[in-house]
Amino acid sequence: MNLGVQIYNTDILIIGAGAAGCYSALTLHEKSDCKVILVDKANIRRSGCLAGGINALNGYINKGDTPDSYVDYVKKDSQGIVREDLLITMAEKIEEVTRKIESMGLPILKDENGNYIPRGRRGIRINGENIKPILARSVRRAENVIVMNKVNMIDYIIRDGRVIGAYGFMVNLRVFVVIYAKAVICATGGAAGLYLPKHWSFSRHKIWYCPFNTGAGYAMGIRAGAEMTTFEMRFIALRCKDTISPTGTIAGGLNVRQVNKTGEEYAEKYKSSTPGRLFATIQENLKGKGPCYLETKGISEDQEQDLFKAYFNMSIAQPVKWLENDTGPAKENVEIEGTEPYIVGGHAASGYWVDTGRGTTLKGLYAAGDVVGGSPKKYVPGCFAEGLIASVSALEYIKSVPDPEPDMDEIIKTKEGLERYFDNPETDLTIEDLELMMQDVMDKKAGGISENYIIYQNKLLEAEKEIVRLSELVETLKASTMHDLLFIHEVKDRLLVCRALIAHILARKESRWYCYLNNADYPNQDDQNWLKYVNSVYKDGKFNIIYRELVGRDEIYEHKDITG
Amino acid sequence: MSIKILQDKCIGCGKCVDICPGNLLELGVNGKVEMMYPKDCWGCAACLKECTQEALLYYIGEDMGGKGGYLVAKDKVDTIDFIYVRGEKKVKFTVNRKTASQY
Numbered sequence A: 001m002n003l004g005v006q007i008y009n010t011d012i013l014i015i016g017a018g019a020a021g022c023y024s025a026l027t028l029h030e031k032s033d034c035k036v037i038l039v040d041k042a043n044i045r046r047s048g049c050l051a052g053g054i055n056a057l058n059g060y061i062n063k064g065d066t067p068d069s070y071v072d073y074v075k076k077d078s079q080g081i082v083r084e085d086l087l088i089t090m091a092e093k094i095e096e097v098t099r100k101i102e103s104m105g106l107p108i109l110k111d112e113n114g115n116y117i118p119r120g121r122r123g124i125r126i127n128g129e130n131i132k133p134i135l136a137r138s139v140r141r142a143e144n145v146i147v148m149n150k151v152n153m154i155d156y157i158i159r160d161g162r163v164i165g166a167y168g169f170m171v172n173l174r175v176f177v178v179i180y181a182k183a184v185i186c187a188t189g190g191a192a193g194l195y196l197p198k199h200w201s202f203s204r205h206k207i208w209y210c211p212f213n214t215g216a217g218y219a220m221g222i223r224a225g226a227e228m229t230t231f232e233m234r235f236i237a238l239r240c241k242d243t244i245s246p247t248g249t250i251a252g253g254l255n256v257r258q259v260n261k262t263g264e265e266y267a268e269k270y271k272s273s274t275p276g277r278l279f280a281t282i283q284e285n286l287k288g289k290g291p292c293y294l295e296t297k298g299i300s301e302d303q304e305q306d307l308f309k310a311y312f313n314m315s316i317a318q319p320v321k322w323l324e325n326d327t328g329p330a331k332e333n334v335e336i337e338g339t340e341p342y343i344v345g346g347h348a349a350s351g352y353w354v355d356t357g358r359g360t361t362l363k364g365l366y367a368a369g370d371v372v373g374g375s376p377k378k379y380v381p382g383c384f385a386e387g388l389i390a391s392v393s394a395l396e397y398i399k400s401v402p403d404p405e406p407d408m409d410e411i412i413k414t415k416e417g418l419e420r421y422f423d424n425p426e427t428d429l430t431i432e433d434l435e436l437m438m439q440d441v442m443d444k445k446a447g448g449i450s451e452n453y454i455i456y457q458n459k460l461l462e463a464e465k466e467i468v469r470l471s472e473l474v475e476t477l478k479a480s481t482m483h484d485l486l487f488i489h490e491v492k493d494r495l496l497v498c499r500a501l502i503a504h505i506l507a508r509k510e511s512r513w514y515c516y517l518n519n520a521d522y523p524n525q526d527d528q529n530w531l532k533y534v535n536s537v538y539k540d541g542k543f544n545i546i547y548r549e550l551v552g553r554d555e556i557y558e559h560k561d562i563t564g
Numbered sequence B: 001m002s003i004k005i006l007q008d009k010c011i012g013c014g015k016c017v018d019i020c021p022g023n024l025l026e027l028g029v030n031g032k033v034e035m036m037y038p039k040d041c042w043g044c045a046a047c048l049k050e051c052t053q054e055a056l057l058y059y060i061g062e063d064m065g066g067k068g069g070y071l072v073a074k075d076k077v078d079t080i081d082f083i084y085v086r087g088e089k090k091v092k093f094t095v096n097r098k099t100a101s102q103y
Helices: A017-033 A069-075 A086-093 A096-103 A131-138 A216-224 A248-252 A274-287 A301-313 A315-324 A379-399 A410-423 A430-444 A455-474 A482-507 B015-019 B045-052
Strands: A004-015 A036-039 A052-059 A124-127 A143-149 A151-159 A162-170 A176-187 A236-240 A291-295 A334-338 A363-369 A533-538 A540-547 B002-003 B025-027 B033-035 B054-059 B070-076 B079-086 B090-095
Touching: A004 A162, A004 A379, A017 A036, A017 A143, A017 A379, A017 A455, A017 A533, A017 B015, A036 A176, A052 A248, A069 A086, A086 A379, A086 B079, A096 A248, A096 A379, A124 A248, A131 A143, A151 A410, A151 A482, A162 A482, A176 A216, A176 A379, A216 A363, A216 A482, A216 A533, A248 A301, A248 A379, A274 A291, A274 A334, A291 A533, A301 A315, A301 B090, A315 A379, A315 A540, A315 B079, A315 B090, A363 A379, A410 A482, A410 B045, A430 A455, A430 A482, A455 A482, A482 A533, A482 A540, B002 B033, B015 B045, B045 B070
Parallel strands: A004 A036, A004 A176, A036 A143, A176 A363
Antiparallel strands: A052 A124, A151 A162, A162 A176, A236 A334, A291 A334, A533 A540, B002 B054, B025 B033, B054 B070, B070 B079, B079 B090
C-alpha cells in the first residue's frame, strides 16, 4: 500500500490533547502568537483518560494546606522517591489552573460562603462529566492553535541532537503525516494494557486507566534515547470490583468503612497511604479474610439515589451493573479489588527525566502530565500545571531556534517503514494474540494480579527474554487497514514500555511502595542504599541504567551530565 | 461492556464514529455505523451521549455480571436522561451535568 504524505510546519507541536496538552495549548495562546499544532489520535472532545468525565479534582490544595505541605504529603506517600523541585513548582500553580478551568465553565461545588467543597483532604468536588468538551471549546477559540484529530504520532524527528517535530499517520485515512516544529511538547499520557486485566475476555478493556493510552509518549522518548526515570514504580488502583469504578465517590463522599468479609475495618493503619490501602486489601485476601468491601449496606434511599446519579455522571458501568442484578449499594456492600499494574506518571513517578522547566534530556522536547516522571499524585490539576510550565519553557526555547527544513529522503524512508507492514505476508499470529501473549507474560512473570503483584527475579529474567522475543515478532505482523497499523504501533510501544519496566525493576534491589514494587528476592525497603532514582537510557537495543541522587525542593535542576 | 447499534435507528451521521476515543466505530457500506471492535470498548459512553437518534445501546458483558439489559441516553444539554431496559424493567435517571455529583 502507498500512503499519501502531508507535511506541516509549526512553531510548537503538542502531542496529546488531554488535560496537559490542552492546557499547554491554552497557555501558548495566552502568552504568545506562535503557531501551535495540537494532535490527538482520537477526538479532543472526548479523548484519553477524561473521556467519560470525573467528579473530583484530586490534588487540590485546600485551606489548611500549602504547596509545601502538599509536597510533604506526596514525598511521604511515595516513600521519598520524588522530585521535590517538580512537585513544588507544580503545587504552586494549582490554585491558578483551578480558577482558570472554573472560569472556562467547569462546575465546582461551593459552600454558602463561596468556598470550594473539599472531597477528602486533598480534593474538591466537581461535576466534570463534560470536562473534555469544556477544554476542547476553549482550545477551539484559540486562533493560533490548529487541532488535528485522529492523527497517531509514532516517532520524533531528530536532527543534530534536537527534536524538530514528529512523524505519524492518520487513523482513518491512508496518509503519512510529517509535522516539523521548533519545539515539541509530549503530553500523551501513560501506559495501560501492559498486564493481563482481571477480565481478559470480552470486557478486557474495562480497566482503570484509559486503554487507548498505550505508552506512545514513553516509547517515542525511549527510542530517541531520552533519559527515563522510576519505571519500577508501577501504579495499581483500588477500585469497585468488575466495573473498576472509583471508590472515592463512596469512601470520600459517604465516609463509609472499608471492611473485610467479617466486617472488620482492616485498613485503618494504612488510612493515609494510597499504596498501603491496596496492600492491606491484598493481605486480607491472602489471609482468607477477603473479599473486602466498602460498607454501604444500610445507607439511605436518598444516598443510594445520589450514588446512582454520581456514577451515571462519570462511570456508567457501576449503576448498570447494579440495575442488571436488581441491587444497589443500600442493599449490598460494594466489593473492592486491585487492578492490574500500569505505568503512569500522574499517580506514580514513572516517566521522562526532566529539568525543573519540564525539558527532557532531548533538546527541543518538553513533557507534561502523565508522561513526566518524578512528580506523582499530580492528578488533573497537576497535569494542567505541568502543561503551563512546559509551554512557558518551550516558548523561551523557540526564540533562538530556526525553522526546521524538511528532509525528503528521511520522510520517504520513514513512510516506507510504515508501508512495510502492509506488505508483510499473512501469518497465523494476530496483533490481538501478540498483545495477549505480552499481557500474560507480564501477569505471570512480572508481578501481575495472578501473582498478587509479587515479583521474583528468576521469573522476571524469563519475562525479559520473552518480551524481547515478542518485540521481534511485532515486525512480522501484517496490517490490512490503518486501524491495524495503529494496533501494531500500540503493541510495539507497550512492549518497549514493558522492557523499560523490567530493566528498572532489575536495577532497584529492594522493595518499596508496597504492591507497586514487591520484590520477593529483596523484600525490605532499604533507605540506606536506595533513596535515589533509577534512570535509564535506551541505546543500541539495551537499557543502560543510571543512578541519580535525590533532587531537593529548593533546587532548580538542569541537565548537565546527559549520557547516552 | 460495549455498544450495539440499532441499524433501523442509525442515520449514519457519523458523530459517534468521530467521537470514540478508541476509534472503534466505522461507517459501513450501507451507510450505518458498525462497532468494529466490541471487546476494545472502554465504556466511556461518549458515543451514547453524542447520538441524537437513541440508536446506541450500552451494555455490560456476561463476564462482569451483565444480564442482557441495556442503556440508552438522551442528551438534553444541561441534563442527560439515561434509560435502562431489561425485559419488563425500565428505569429512567435524569442526571444534571452540573449538579449530579454531590459526593
